[in-house]
Amino acid sequence: MNDIWQALFSTEGILLGTLVPFLFVLTVVVFVHEMGHYLVGRACGIGVQAFSIGFGPELVGFNDRRGTRWKLCAIPLGGYVKFAGDMNVTSSPVGDDAGPELSEAERRVAFHTQPVWKRAATVFAGPLFNFLLTIAVFAVMFSIHGRYVAEPMVATVNAGSPAEEAGIMPGDRFVSVNGEKVETFADVQRLVSGRAGDALTFVMLRDGREVSLTATPQPMEQEDALGNKIKVAVIGVVNNQELGQPRLITYTPVEALSAAVTETGHIIERTGQFMKRFAFGREDKCQLGGPVKIAGMSAQAAKLGFDWLVQLVALLSVGIGILNLLPIPPLDGGHLLFYAMEVVLRRPVTERTMEAVYKVGMFVVLGFMGFVFWNDLFGC
Template sequence: MTDISAIIPGLGSFLFGTLVPFFFVLLVVVFVHEMGHFIAGRLCGIGVQAFSIGFGPEIFGYTAKNGTRWRLAAIPLGGYVKFVGDMSATSASVDEQALSKLSEAERRVAFHTQPLWKRAITVFAGPFANFVLGAAVFAAMFAIYGQYVYQPTVAEVRPNSPAAEAGILPGDTFISVDGVRVASFADVQRIVTGRAGDPLKIVLERDGREIETVATPEVSEQPTALGQKVRIGLIGVVTNEAVGKRDRIEYGPLQAVVAGIQETGDVIARTGQFMKRFVAGREDRCQLGGPVRIADMAGRAAGLGFEWLVQLVALLSVGIGILNLLPIPPLDGGHLMLYAAEAIVRRPIPAQVTEAVYRVGMLMVLAFMMFVFWNDLFGC
């Protein structure tokens, strides 16, 4: 007979060690994204019918004086802002019949009656809010903890590695990699790890002279601090405190903000690079994960400390912002793509075309969701 007393502690550990951190991370990212839509819409004079965290049946909610229904729903895997006149929570298309039933005052604040630029700003504000959240978290981390960096000087070259084949020697200092100047060993790592299989032009300083060489990073599977295995590019060089001279950089408030924005830009650039390589078949599909993997990462991050969990919020927020800007309806990027087409032809896109595009886009989104779920549960 199963010992119930042995099961209960395990359930408690799963609940508070995994589910609670997961929902914290997800709800913060979703709330900020939807609040971006909400604030931009209100500033543009658009009426909001509902602001929902989660989908499905309402668990809790209240109606504000301006008529907006604020609600917490049963399925906390997303959220939406429903504007006045929307056919659905996705603002997918114009429901002429529904619009005809609106009063004149309601038509003035309906989403689909607004100028194109107001609709575009409102849609873009969601992903933009995610980027702002990421930058704010990174800035706070820099301001509180500073940053430890190593100079880009090589302490050791692994035998038979791409670096050894390229003639890189201990004591060499990186000046640039792939045309990008580097100031720290971390800068070298950021460039190399995402470029497995790509020949990289490297400029080094050796005995006061500049030397050029080419190294092609090899694929290596490495564990992360959160227990995930990732496939990255390595050239086979390391540094240490004796050679690389570890320094701590301290940031003032303005410097921290600038560094936070730069870090967000780096994350966006690396993510974009990964996506291009993935589409070209040059990245492992197992690098993509869904809710199950995010939950596992959230639990591990919470176990390492609250600052790790907050950094995961920042990374996931930037990732969600990028994902939502993909030109696929019903994602925000899909809306913006149709608005761009509307601006080019200078008239609304026919409802039949819009509906067909959204159906195809929805199938693509569902297929992607099934793909990452399969990776989470069975594929990897």
């Protein structure tokens, strides 16, 4: 009995060690995403019938003074906001005669009767709030802890590495990578890590003059701080304390916010780069994971401390934001695609067309979910 209790309720157990951190990470990300939809929708004068964290049977809930049902449901893998008049996945009334059944007061606050810009703003707000959450987390982290940086210097070149083949030498200083200027060694790592197999141009400062060299990063398996096996591209150079001169940069609140925006932009850029390369079969499928992998990462982050758990929230939040902007129904990006078509065509897309596209989109989304679940359980 004691062994069972330890397995379930100790900080190393399933409940406190894995399930609680996982639910914390996922609930925060989902809540912020749905709160974006809710707040902007309310600001646009759209009525809200329900705000749900999770799907399936309701566990607990209450009605606010506006009549919105706030609830927590049994399946904690997402959430939703149900707007007034929003009766199906296409965010439109069911059937051509559903509109007239609404009273005039109901029509004024119904989602589908709003101008296209209000509908688009409400839908876009979900991913936007995910990005804002990431920025907020990084801003707080930078304000509290600052950030360690090192000069972009080459201390050692590994034998047989792409850097050695390109002619990079110890003592060189990175000036730019593929036209992007670098200021720290972390900048070099960021610009190289997702470009395995791509020929990159490196401008190096050597003996007071700039030298342009070309190297092709190669993938290398590494273990990150959360224990994940990841593949990153490297060129085979090493920095050290003598040449890198590592130092701690501290930030004022305004500087921390600016640095957080920049860092979030870098993450969005790298994620978009990864997705493009993945679509063309140039990335390892095991880099993608689903709930099981997220649960494992949450458990590892919790062991390292609350700061790590919050950083995982930030990284997952920006990933969820990007994923939801993909132009695939029923994701937010699919809605935005239809609204863009409505602006171009000067009329809404027909209900029949929307439903047909949504069926295809749902198949794609379910297929992707099945793929990451397979990766979690069997594929990797």
